[in-house]
Amino acid sequence: MLETLLDRLGEGGTLALGGAGIGVLFGFAAQRSRFCLRSAVIEFARNLLGGKLTVWLFAFATAVGATQALAWAGWLDTGNARQIAARGTLSGAALGGLLFGMGMVLARGCASRLLVLAAQGNLRSLVSGLIFAVTAQSALTGALSPLRETLSSWWTIEGGGPRDLLARSGIGHGGALLFALVWLGAAMHWARRQRVPVWGWAGAIGVGLSVAAAWWFTYAVSRVAFDPHPIQSLSFTGPSAEVLTRVLFASNRPLSFDAGLVPGVFLGAFLAAWWFGELKLEGFQGGASMRRYIVGAVCMGFGGMLAGGCAVGAGLSGAAVFTATAWVTLTAMWAAAALTDRLLDGHPHGALDQPVPGAGAAR
Template sequence: MFELETYSLVNILGLALGIIFGFIAQKNQFCFSGSIKDFLQIKSTKRAASVIMAMIVAVISTQIISNYFEIDLTQSAYFKKDINYFAIIVGGALFGAGMMIADGCSSRSIVKFAQGDSNALITLIFIAIFAYTTTKGVLFEIINPFINNPTLIEISKTIDNFQLNIYVVLAVLFVLLYTFTKKVKRVFSLYDGVIVGLLIGAAWFVTGYIGSESMEKEIQVQAISFVYPSAKTLELFTYYQVNEFSFGVCLVIGALVGTFVSTLFNKKYSFGCTANKTINKVKYNMIGGAMMGVGGIMAIGCTVGQGLSGLSTLVFSSFLAIISIFVSGYFTGKYLLKKDKLAMCFIFEWEDENKKKSKQIDFQI
């Protein structure tokens, strides 16, 4: 009987997880930056509730799986020894601003491109290029001295990169979920958040448990993230003779495939849009993508990488990163809204609220 090497099996499972992520993210337009945009524009909390639900399920599933299968989460990048909180905060701020300027974070750009928004490809390319140059290219000489600054690292050591109490974290998240939903019946519509959260736990299982059996190659303990994997995907297709597929690259490819398949059944969102015709969309995609590429590396992850995967480990630096991303994204969004440059394509509102509202929002496609 044909048997796959563990490394290959992990990659195939990564592809499968990416396909599921892309499919569900396209179907319900799951998006962290979009949840901020919805609240700023129409005070809708529907997508924000989905994000919080994903966080809750990610934390619970990850902790259950890691404890039951004895997966050492401290081997992941989120538990970096010489952590620099200043780099985490600055990187998070860059990423948060960039995702609002480009109208979507890294995972959202993957979904938007695969569902028909060609401008999102520009964002993806710039995320990949700038993430790559920050880790191995010309920006490495500029960014690395700041990330690994001995003085900043020493100051950061005054607060250990500890794991927060799971009950405290869940209590805060459930309060937020209640605040965003208000009605119990609305919780049952947040199945996209449940599935995305379960995918985080599944990713830890694939790399941390199945991957630990790999004898041919070492597999890093990781979950779902899209900034550095986007850079590795670009590297693979650029230098294919000296590179190979990895779990992260397979996630990116899978998300593209899953999104495209979803558009065959869910054509409503199969195109892109801008807030108004005066916006130089390409310029915003380039700037936002570049900021996310650099910021994602500095913050050790994106809205999914830190906001879900990192947060699921309960490590302090991940909470610092996602808070930084949110604060920066929120105020950048407010500024763009004031300047009438915050994209508005579709209305994401609770079904019971949709029935009440008769006022139509003017948006252009």
């Protein structure tokens, strides 16, 4: 079937179609589960039991477990993936993760969450997402690029074995799969105690499966394609910047997985919101609120490009293949988000996000 698609659509078209399809699954599942790293971190930091941390754990454990199961079965080899094979930066991972974690609290959502909320009519998220994409592109090739390169050069790490935590620890794919199953069991236990509704855990599992599906799909295409194509999974920093560039400059670059991913996520989230009657226009409430969102979006755009991944790109996709820089980024995101929430929104009863469908009212 994959060869047939390659013959009919070409390699770029096949990748874009796969990205769009997996994006629709992610967008639909993320919208229904209210998947959000920011809410999970704040809930943990405030010692609350609202189900958002459990939803994130379901997605995390599923992404890691499904990806490692594919690798263990011999259906996936991420050794040539950029997150492992290429030279990385630990200083960029740490500083970028700190900036991104701070930014997602200020903007009240990470990059993927902003895209999902924009699809259901949240104009605050739409504006923030555009600023995020512009800043990411500036950090990649524009005015902020020299600063990003300087910070990245402070502490680098060689590609291959040094970035591969499975190789360094010796636990292998079997050990990584066991690690994921332990966390999945913990998520199931907490879901029962907290009475997380079906859409919470089922949608989160869909998010995790989307990550594994992207790894498998891009690997499968790379095996049969004539031209070399990167093995990758879901991320929203680079893809958002690429889509924005294509829209503004009518780029004639070949299609790619990223070109289909962002529109696919938007469509999936829109369909979920429309089907369940949750489309609603929302705007800013005062200048102070707008300033906060703008600063947060800028921090996330620069931080995500500096770290080489966002809350999904590093927190799920990179963590699923146990690349060292992704785990540094994820840890920094958690620490910065918790600290920022404590300093700016430290009251114990601030709003987190939309409640999971079927759960009680959001705080």
